[in-house]
Amino acid sequence: EIHLTQSPSSLSASIGDTVTISCRSSQNIFISLNWYQQKSGQAPKLLIYAASRLQTDFPSRFRGSGSGTDFVLIIDNFQPEDVATYFCQQSFTFWTFGQGTKVDVK
Amino acid sequence: QITLKESGPALVKPSETLTLSCFFSGFSLNSDAAAVGWIRQPPGKALEWVGFIFWDGNTRYLSSLKNRITITKGDSKNEILLTMTDVDPADTGTYFCIHRQGGDFYDDRGNYHVGIYYFDFWGQGTLVTVSS
Numbered sequence: 001e002i003h004l005t006q007s008p009s010s011l012s013a014s015i016g017d018t019v020t021i022s023c024r025s026s027q028n029i030f031i032s033l034n035w036y037q038q039k040s041g042q043a044p045k046l047l048i049y050a051a052s053r054l055q056t057d058f059p060s061r062f063r064g065s066g067s068g069t070d071f072v073l074i075i076d077n078f079q080p081e082d083v084a085t086y087f088c089q090q091s092f093t094f095w096t097f098g099q100g101t102k103v104d105v106k
Numbered sequence: 107q108i109t110l111k112e113s114g115p116a117l118v119k120p121s122e123t124l125t126l127s128c129f130f131s132g133f134s135l136n137s138d139a140a141a142v143g144w145i146r147q148p149p150g151k152a153l154e155w156v157g158f159i160f161w162d163g164n165t166r167y168l169s170s171l172k173n174r175i176t177i178t179k180g181d182s183k184n185e186i187l188l189t190m191t192d193v194d195p196a197d198t199g200t201y202f203c204i205h206r207q208g209g210d211f212y213d214d215r216g217n218y219h220v221g222i223y224y225f226d227f228w229g230q231g232t233l234v235t236v237s238s
Contacts (some may be wrong), residue, residue: 030213050222051213067215087152095155
């Protein structure tokens with residue numbers, strides 16, 4: 001089973017900050033890595049797919065990069081509406097999720 | 107526009123059988139490569155895939171659950187069912203019905219990758235509590 005490890009598990013950011021979340025895979029998953037945003041009490045929403053493709057409905061301040069075993073999600077110019085938990089997910093072999101990174105406002 | 111909506115009991119007793127339904131619209135499960143599945147989330151915890159059913163009727167289940175779950179197509183062509191036997195309090199959580207999408211993509215180095223899948227539409231989720 002492929003394991004995904006996210007770091008940090010939580011962080012506080014000031015408005016306008018650049019936020020970086022890491023996701024490391026236990027095996028090479030090439031670009032089969034997706035990111036989801038889950039706001040409190042809501043279903044997750046697809047944010048980034050295939051490591052770097054931004055889903056429609058999301059602003060360009062969200063960026064994804066990486067391949068192989070190391071991936072990052074970057075939020076430029078952090079906004080209050082970005083408060084959420086972010087999950088990475090691999091689809092190379094079945095589907096597993098990272099444990100999530102909770103992002104709030106400092 | 108794709109929509110999915112889960113329904114089922116909010117409370118189930120330990121050892122009983124849970125059945126959840128997912129009605130969907132905006133796509134056909136009979137279309138090539140289509141897949142619909144279930145993901146669950148215990149309160150305050152991470153997401154965990156439960157299982158999927160594919161356009162050809164094949165299914166895939168999380169290995170730790172495969173002896174207890176079955177995903178089938180419902181009587182309606184726009185419905186799938188999740189049946190989980192012998193439920194335990196550890197099965198408590200929100201169950202999401204999801205649509206799987208996929209495609210072929212180039213990476214930053216120009217390498218071509220086929221069959222990259224992701225979950226592009228989610229139901230609102232249904233909270234199931236297993237308790238006596």
